[in-house]
Amino acid sequence: MEQADVEALHTTADLEAATHTPEPAALADEEAPPVPPRQAKRAMPPAPKPILTRQRQPLAYGIASDVGLIRNNNEDACFGMQWHSITVDNRPDFGFFVVADGMGGHLDGERAAGIAVQTLSAEMLGKIYAPLLRNFSAGDSPTVLEALVAACEKANEAVIASVPGGGTTLTALAIIGNLAYLAHVGDSRAYLIHDDKIEQLTTDHTLVQRLVEMKELTPQEAENYPQKNVLYRAMGQNDDLRMERLVRTLPPLSRVLLCTDGLWDMLDDQMMKAVISDATSPQQACDKLVSLANDRGGADNISVIVLQTPGGGAD
Numbered sequence: 001m002e003q004a005d006v007e008a009l010h011t012t013a014d015l016e017a018a019t020h021t022p023e024p025a026a027l028a029d030e031e032a033p034p035v036p037p038r039q040a041k042r043a044m045p046p047a048p049k050p051i052l053t054r055q056r057q058p059l060a061y062g063i064a065s066d067v068g069l070i071r072n073n074n075e076d077a078c079f080g081m082q083w084h085s086i087t088v089d090n091r092p093d094f095g096f097f098v099v100a101d102g103m104g105g106h107l108d109g110e111r112a113a114g115i116a117v118q119t120l121s122a123e124m125l126g127k128i129y130a131p132l133l134r135n136f137s138a139g140d141s142p143t144v145l146e147a148l149v150a151a152c153e154k155a156n157e158a159v160i161a162s163v164p165g166g167g168t169t170l171t172a173l174a175i176i177g178n179l180a181y182l183a184h185v186g187d188s189r190a191y192l193i194h195d196d197k198i199e200q201l202t203t204d205h206t207l208v209q210r211l212v213e214m215k216e217l218t219p220q221e222a223e224n225y226p227q228k229n230v231l232y233r234a235m236g237q238n239d240d241l242r243m244e245r246l247v248r249t250l251p252p253l254s255r256v257l258l259c260t261d262g263l264w265d266m267l268d269d270q271m272m273k274a275v276i277s278d279a280t281s282p283q284q285a286c287d288k289l290v291s292l293a294n295d296r297g298g299a300d301n302i303s304v305i306v307l308q309t310p311g312g313g314a315d
Helices: 013-018 109-134 144-162 207-213 219-223 271-279 282-295
Strands: 060-066 076-083 094-103 169-175 179-185 189-194 197-200 244-249 256-260 302-308
Touching: 013 144, 060 076, 060 094, 060 219, 060 282, 076 109, 076 302, 094 109, 094 144, 094 256, 109 144, 109 169, 144 169, 144 179, 169 207, 169 256, 189 271, 197 271, 256 271, 256 282, 282 302
Parallel strands: none
Antiparallel strands: 060 302, 076 094, 094 169, 169 179, 179 244, 189 197, 189 256, 256 302
């Protein structure tokens, strides 16, 4: 993120007239300017049956982060863990993965991202991972999303307290069996790759994305829009954190990509899909994606997590 990411949005009179639902600006200590209305929720596609018992194969993942070719420090932060057990009570697999892209200038960005990821991960491991080791019931599964959102709120409080004026994007994914629980704010992204298709699961919380949704800009015009990376929502900017949230079941042998804008701003969706689909392992996919983003200019920090779900079935 550039320092411009945390400047208040100054929109035109036409944009103000079209605004229906203002939301917090990027700076918490300034009056929130109007932004375009919220995007309608995506329709949920049909999904496979949830698997809440131990799967035959473990979830596989790779993780990589690189400073890029332009920046002097890496303001991204990542976390990944996966647990696959073979025990008498047949508990489901668990995985937790996060990418964050800090903003605020100097060291504030990397501190904000690091504190957010560390706080969120500690909360989730204490509230979800440890209880799973002790006991698990399929009836507990709806509380996972609640715990994830509560953990994000704790992370938001920690960033506000520790890095005044800083902030961060955050995309977090908790996986129980083949159920995926997603919480997201900012313009880092999550994608699902399955059946030779790539689907963006998250919405960019940027001014330019709102303008595209309102048809004020075409996608082609948005590519070169001067305020392309200005966020209207991020962690650490407001006490009232608004997280996008989603629950999906993951098809067998599907892949999930979490990444910061240092990747998706350099590579289009089809190129990312091709690299991930052709890779022999999730780690190879991560390393190749980082290399290609640097080959294309490496204009920002680049962070990538790639997950591969097991083949069908459970024990």
